[in-house]
Amino acid sequence: VHVKKVAVIGAGVAGLQLAERLGKKSGLEVTIFEKTNKVGGVWSANYADFGLQVPKELYEFPAFPYPEGKSWDKFPKGAQVQEYIEAFAEHAGLRQLIRFDTSVLSLQKRERGWLVTHAPNGQGTEGVQEPFDFVVVATGMYGGASPHIPSAPGKEEFEGALLHSFHFREREQARGKRVVVVGGGKSAVDCAVAAVKGGAEEVTLLFRAAHWPVPRYILNLIPFKFATYSRFGHALLPTHHDVSSLVWWLHALFTPLKWLVWRLVEIIFRLQFQIPKEMLPRSRIEIDVFTGGQILTYEARDLINAGKLKICRDAIARYTPAGVALKQGAPISCDMVVYGTGFTKTYNYLEPCVRDALQLQRDGLYLYRSVLPVGVPDIAFLGAEVSTFNNILTHGLQAAWLSSVLGGEVKLPSASEMQRSVEQEMHWKRTWMPSTSARAAIQQLHMPKYHDKLVEDMGFGACRKSNPLFEVFVPYTARDYRPIFGLADTTKSSNWMRLKETLAVILALLLFSPLMFSGRK
DSSP states (O other): OOOOOEEEESHHHHHHHHHHHTTSSOEEEEEEEOSSSSGGGGHHHHTTTTTTOOOGSOOOBTBBBBOOOOOOOOSOOOHHHHHHHHHHHHHTTOOOETTEEEEEEEEEEEEEEEHHHHETTSSSSSEEEEEEEEEOSOEEEEEEEOOOOOOOTTGOOOOOOEEEGGGGGGGGGGGEEEEEEEOSSSSHHHHHHHHHTTSSSSOOOOOOSSSEEEEEEEEEEETTTTHSSSSSHHHHOOOOSSSSHHHHHHHHHHHHHHHHHHHHHHHHHHHHOOGGGOOOOSSSSHHGGGOOOEEEEEEEHHHHHTTSEEEEEEEEEETTTTTTEESSSSOOSSSSSEOOOEOOOTTBBBBBHHHTTTTTTTTBBBBTTTTTTTTTTTEEEEESSESOOHHHHHHHHHHHHHHHHTTSOOOOOHHHHHHHHHHHHHHHHHHHHHHTTTGGGGGEEHHHHHHHHHHHTTOSSSOOOOSSSHHSSSSSOOOGGGGGGGGOGGGGGGGHHHHHHHHHHHHHHHHHHHHHHHOOO
């Protein structure tokens, strides 16, 4: 009831969607602090050749479909995604709420609300304090974080360039150079491919652990979304903790079949990507996807096969003037080292007593519904402590949920009940999910279950499809949630769309059924 003035930190896809939702609530004053001069967050600037891993229908604002009258690529590059985000900000009238080129320096807890210290960029550490009733951190999973570059001795001796993928903005930076790209995730692979395309003399992808690539089309025919964005695909995962006894028993009963399906998937992906022995992951694919997941084209595969991209499973022991010495293999001569090794997150903008109350764990920040810290009132983390295979939709549903909480439409459980829910999820993840510094935020392919919870809290039905067959097999996208955002779902009335989806489901079943039964003999 006391919330009248809300500060949102970050004008990326999370912060913008929250501001749009809060704009529907009367009596709320919203201010967005954005440290750059653009909306879009990571999309406004990133590494060379970055873009969507998924087709555009899987990266869409639920409250704002891609505008008609323009031709959008099926897999848009960063510039097109940025254009789309800017169009959303204009459509929703959000620019007038944003203070561009303004950094939030610190948050100081008051009895109710916060004192936000902020300052225009380039004006030192002194800033202006402004009171707010509620603060929302919407800086993304690694917004405001520092690029992580693992330490190794001899760095000062290296005569070449050393940079993080975040600063590898143009592929031409690699022209004529011998480049080592460090990392096994998507950003590292993308940078390695970009370096080759940019005219590098030699490119080596150096990694300690390999991860399973996911193709855009399974068997070069079936869109991957039918396996990763559908309830059928979700049913093949390690069992979620929040299910009934019957569902748990069914999962246990079909565990051998689930195991078999994933082994067949590994065989298919290994053949599709022609994965060499050095790049074969050691972890099972149904577990490995929870380290981040990477949907790739065949560019890296083809460059490796053509000898234009070298691969090396090792790690840097030390730098030398002419390159890097490895822990096991022969040294590599290079002029540039690019690290695709993620970011280091910080909560130093909060007072030490507040950081303690957050109960930050070694594997991340566990929150109620991945939004609210139980022990710290009047603050939320939107899109900052959650990772799924459809982040823009997840952030939109989080925004709708949080705006309903602030508007009084969603009543929260007691603090003890919320804490119990947080601890259940924490213990469940620690029983099977790979140990990473961001494990608390990882939902990934358990996204349908997480979305169901947000939707049910708001009083809407979790099942959004028009019939049981579609509910099980057809991928969920932003259009399924449009009515929650006040839009008509025009695509549901399209008989042609329904026909295509039904044919795709039937085709997938026909292709996979013989594989499964042959594997059981």
